[in-house]
Amino acid sequence: MPSPILIAGAGIGGLAAALALQRQGFRVRLFERTATVGDVGAGIALGATASRSLYSLGLEQALTAVSDRPQASAAFDYRTGEVLGGAFARRNWSAADLVDVNMLHRADLFAVLRAAVDANDRDAIQLDCSVVGFEQTAEDATILLADGRRFTGQALLGCDGLRSTVRTQMLGAGEPRKTGRVAYRFLVPIEDAAPFMGEWTAGIYVGSRVALARYMIRKGSVVNCVAFAHAPEIEDEDWSAQATREELLALFKGWNANVVGLASCAPLERTARWALYDRDPLDVWTDGRVGLLGDSAHAVLPFLGFGAALAIEDAIVLGRAFATGAGPQAALNLYERARRDRANAILLESRRQGEIFDAGPGGAPEIAAEDRESRKPYDALTAELPVAA
Numbered sequence: 001m002p003s004p005i006l007i008a009g010a011g012i013g014g015l016a017a018a019l020a021l022q023r024q025g026f027r028v029r030l031f032e033r034t035a036t037v038g039d040v041g042a043g044i045a046l047g048a049t050a051s052r053s054l055y056s057l058g059l060e061q062a063l064t065a066v067s068d069r070p071q072a073s074a075a076f077d078y079r080t081g082e083v084l085g086g087a088f089a090r091r092n093w094s095a096a097d098l099v100d101v102n103m104l105h106r107a108d109l110f111a112v113l114r115a116a117v118d119a120n121d122r123d124a125i126q127l128d129c130s131v132v133g134f135e136q137t138a139e140d141a142t143i144l145l146a147d148g149r150r151f152t153g154q155a156l157l158g159c160d161g162l163r164s165t166v167r168t169q170m171l172g173a174g175e176p177r178k179t180g181r182v183a184y185r186f187l188v189p190i191e192d193a194a195p196f197m198g199e200w201t202a203g204i205y206v207g208s209r210v211a212l213a214r215y216m217i218r219k220g221s222v223v224n225c226v227a228f229a230h231a232p233e234i235e236d237e238d239w240s241a242q243a244t245r246e247e248l249l250a251l252f253k254g255w256n257a258n259v260v261g262l263a264s265c266a267p268l269e270r271t272a273r274w275a276l277y278d279r280d281p282l283d284v285w286t287d288g289r290v291g292l293l294g295d296s297a298h299a300v301l302p303f304l305g306f307g308a309a310l311a312i313e314d315a316i317v318l319g320r321a322f323a324t325g326a327g328p329q330a331a332l333n334l335y336e337r338a339r340r341d342r343a344n345a346i347l348l349e350s351r352r353q354g355e356i357f358d359a360g361p362g363g364a365p366e367i368a369a370e371d372r373e374s375r376k377p378y379d380a381l382t383a384e385l386p387v388a389a
Contacts, residue, residue, distance in 0.1 A: 004029045005322075006143045006153040008131040008166050010037050013294025013311030014159035015113035019057045020319030022120040029151060030117070031129040031143060033160075038110040041239070041270050042185045043217040043224030046109075048100040050309035053316045053380045055100070062112045067102035068217055071201035077361050078207035081198065081256040084361055088206060105217050105224075109308075131165050134290060141289040141328075155289045155328035157318075159311075162237070162277060164296035170287050176277035176299065180232040181354065183302060184243050184251075186225050186271040188262060190216065193223040196261035205259050208360035210251055212259055225262055227251060228303070228357060234275045243273035276301055278351070281344035284336075291332040293318065298343040303353035304374050310343050316380035324385070337386040345373035 005021055007014045010032035018028040046054070046063075054063060075088035117124050130146040134156055141156040158166025162176050202215035212227045229251050248263040248271065279299045285292045294311030314335075321334040349372060 002027065002154060003140065004153045005328075006141060006151060006156045007031065008134075008143060008156065008158050008164075009033075009160035009294075009296075010114075010125055010127075011159060011161060011294065011311075012109065012113065012308045013296075013315060014157070015110070015117055016054070016057070016312045016315035017157055017159060017293055017318055018117050018124060019059075019113065019120070020315045021322060022117065022124075023057055024319045024323040026322060027121065028117075028124050029153065030125045031131055031145065031151070032125060032127050033130040035128050037114050037125060037127070038107050041187065041272055042106050042226070043187070043215065043222075044104060044106045044109060044308055045215065045305050046102040046104070046312075047305075047309055049378055049380065050312045051100040051102050053312050056316065056381055057116065059112055059116060062115070063102055063104070063109075066108040066112065066218075067104040068215075068219060070101045070103065071215055073202035073204075073215070074200050076200075076203055076205045076256070078205045078210070078252075078255050078259065081205075081258060084206065088204075088356075088361070103215055103217050103224075105222070108218075131160060133169050134166060136287075136289050138288075155291070155332065158290065158292045158296045159294050161295045162279070162299045164292065166290065167292055167296045170290060170292070171282070171284070174279075176279050178232075178235070179276045179278065179301065179354070180230055181276040181301075182229055182231040182234045182273060183276055184225075184227040184229070184248060184271065184273050185239075186248075186266040188223045188225060188265040188267075190221055190223060192265045193262060196258040196265075197223070198258055205256060206357060206361055207255065209358050211357045212252070212262070214262065223262070225266070226302075227263075228276075228354075230358075231275075234273070236273075237275050237277055239272050239274050241273050242269065243271045244268075245271070247273075278347065281347055283340070285340060286329075286332040286336045289328045289332070291318075291335065297339075298347050300347045301350040301354050303357060304346065304350045306346050306350065306374060310346060313378070313380040314339055314343070317383060317385070320381075321385060334385050338383060342373060342378065349373055 004027040007030040010030045075084040133144040135142045142152040204213040210229045321331040
C-alpha cells in the first residue's frame with residue numbers, strides 16, 4: 001500500500017484536504033495538537049464556491065441538514081440604523097448566487113467534515129499530537145511530534161494555521177503582522193435577540209473603526225454576532241479568551257438601540273475576543289514534498305469572510321493536482337501555481353475591506369468591481385491547472 005499523505009492540523013483546511021485526497025484514493029494521516037476536533041461559539045457563512053466544493057466531496061446532504069439559507073441583509077448606519085449606500089450598498093445578488101450559500105455553526109461544519117473523514121478511515125485523525133518539525137528526502141517526508149514519535153509518508157501538508165510550525169521550518173521564523181484590531185464573537189438565542197432584529201434578518205452596523213455583523217444560524221434559533229474594533233493593547237489571538245458584557249457595551253456607547261440591545265444579550269460566558277493578525281503574501285508555498293494550505297499559506301483578515309472558503313478551495317485543487325498522477329512534488333507544484341495568485345489577491349483585498357470599515361459611513365472609498373478578486377467567478381472544481389513544469 002502506498003505511504004500516506006501527512007497533514008499537520010485538523011482545522012477546516014486540514015479536514016477538507018484530507019477528504020479531498022481520500023476521494024481521490026489516497027490514504028491520509030492528520031496530526032492535531034488538541035484533544036478534540038472542532039470549534040465552538042461562532043457561526044460561519046460559506047459562499048457558493050466553498051459550498052459546491054464541499055458538495056463535490058459528498059457533503060451536500062449533511063451540510064444542508066445543519067445550515068440556514070441566506071437571509072435578507074444590508075449595511076446600516078451605526079447611530080440611526082438607516083440602510084447605507086456608497087461603498088456599503090447591497091450587492092444585487094441573483095437567485096443563482098444564493099442557492100448554494102450555507103450559514104451554519106462552525107462546530108456543525110467540523111462535525112460534518114470529521115464524520116466524512118472518519119467514514120473513510122477511522123484511523124486517519126490522530127489527536128494530542130503536537131507537531132514540532134519535519135524532515136524530508138527525495139523519496140518521502142517525515143513529521144516529528146513533541147513526544148518523540150515520527151511518521152513517514154509520501155508528502156506533508158502544513159495546515160497548522162497562522163503560526164504554522166511547518167511554515168516556520170520551511171521559510172524561516174517571522175512574526176505575523178499585528179493589525180491593532182480585535183474581534184468579538186457571541187451567540188444570542190433568537191427569543192432574546194428578536195426585539196433587536198428590526199426588519200432585516202442579517203446585516204452589518206458600521207461605525208468609525210467599529211462594526212457589528214449579525215446573521216441567524218441553526219435553523220433560525222440563534223443569532224451569530226461578530227464585532228470588529230481597534231484595541232492595539234490586546235495581543236491574545238486565542239479564541240478562548242473571554243470578553244465581558246461591559247467591554248462590549250463600551251464599544252457601542254451611543255450606537256443604535258438594536259446594537260446596544262444585542263450586545264446586552266451577550267452571554268456572560270462564551271463571549272470570545274481575540275486580536276487579529278495576518279501575514280504578507282507568499283511567493284512560495286512548497287518545498288519538495290512539503291506544502292502549505294489555508295492560513296499557513298495565506299492568513300487573511302475576516303472582513304470578506306473568505307478564510308475558510310480559501311482553505312476549502314485549496315483542498316479541492318490540491319486533490320485534483322494529486323489525482324493527475326504526477327507524483328507528490330509535481331502535484332504540490334501544480335497546486336501552488338494554481339492557487340497562489342487568487343489567494344494572495346484576496347489576502348490584500350481583505351486588508352482593503354478592513355480600511356473601508358474603519359472609514360465608517362460617508363468616508364469609505366469604493367473598490368471597483370474589476371478590482372475585487374472575491375467577486376470574480378471561480379470554481380475550484382474546474383479552475384485550470386497549470387502545465388506541469
